[in-house]
Amino acid sequence: MNTHRFVWLLSHDEVNQYLAPVHAAPYELIPQPRWLKDGLPDGDCRPLVVDLDSVAPGRLALERLVKELIGRPHPYPVAAFSYNLEDDQIMDLRAAGIGVFHCLCPAVFAWIADQSSDGLFDGLV
Numbered sequence: 001m002n003t004h005r006f007v008w009l010l011s012h013d014e015v016n017q018y019l020a021p022v023h024a025a026p027y028e029l030i031p032q033p034r035w036l037k038d039g040l041p042d043g044d045c046r047p048l049v050v051d052l053d054s055v056a057p058g059r060l061a062l063e064r065l066v067k068e069l070i071g072r073p074h075p076y077p078v079a080a081f082s083y084n085l086e087d088d089q090i091m092d093l094r095a096a097g098i099g100v101f102h103c104l105c106p107a108v109f110a111w112i113a114d115q116s117s118d119g120l121f122d123g124l125v
Contacts, residue, residue, distance in 0.1 A: 007112060008034040008041055011051030016104045020049070023106045027113035040068065041076070047112045048074070051104065052082035063089075070096040077115035079108050 009020050009031040020031040034041070034048075036055040041048055056065040062082070066089050069080065079099035093100045099111040 005029055005116065006046050007031050007109070008046050008048045009051070010034045010036060010040070010048060011054050011104075012036070013051055013054040016051050016054065019104055020109075023104065024109040026106065027109045029109050029113060047077040047116055048079070049104075049108055049112065050078065050080040052080050053084060059084075066093065069093065069098060074098075077112050079111055081105075081108060 005028065007024065007029045009017065011017055011020070011033070012035070017031075017033055024031050029047075031049065032046075050065075050069070052062055052065060056062040062084060066085075069078065070092050074097070077099070078097075079101065080093060081101040081103055083102055085093075085100065090100050099108070099115070101108050101111075
């Protein structure tokens, strides 16, 4: 039985799109690119990894996206990474149940896999 699971990767950065499958593979996760113009998933049960620096590069755009992420419940695990988050934004994201990281690294996908291990999402290939 194939246990690989799809994960949305909201990133406009080509390097992160290239690295994501490498970092996700040990956790049997398969990142699929998603664009900000497609919006945040709504009701989609795939986990979401958000590259805040590439999809919201300006301070106002970052503030809006953080507010959007924390402003509604997500029926799937969400992880976000950025070098530019303020301490209060990090606390708000974590209080909303969102995993927060400084960069795209294996720990992002380890966190997603851990959150997803209870079978709450149906992303099987």
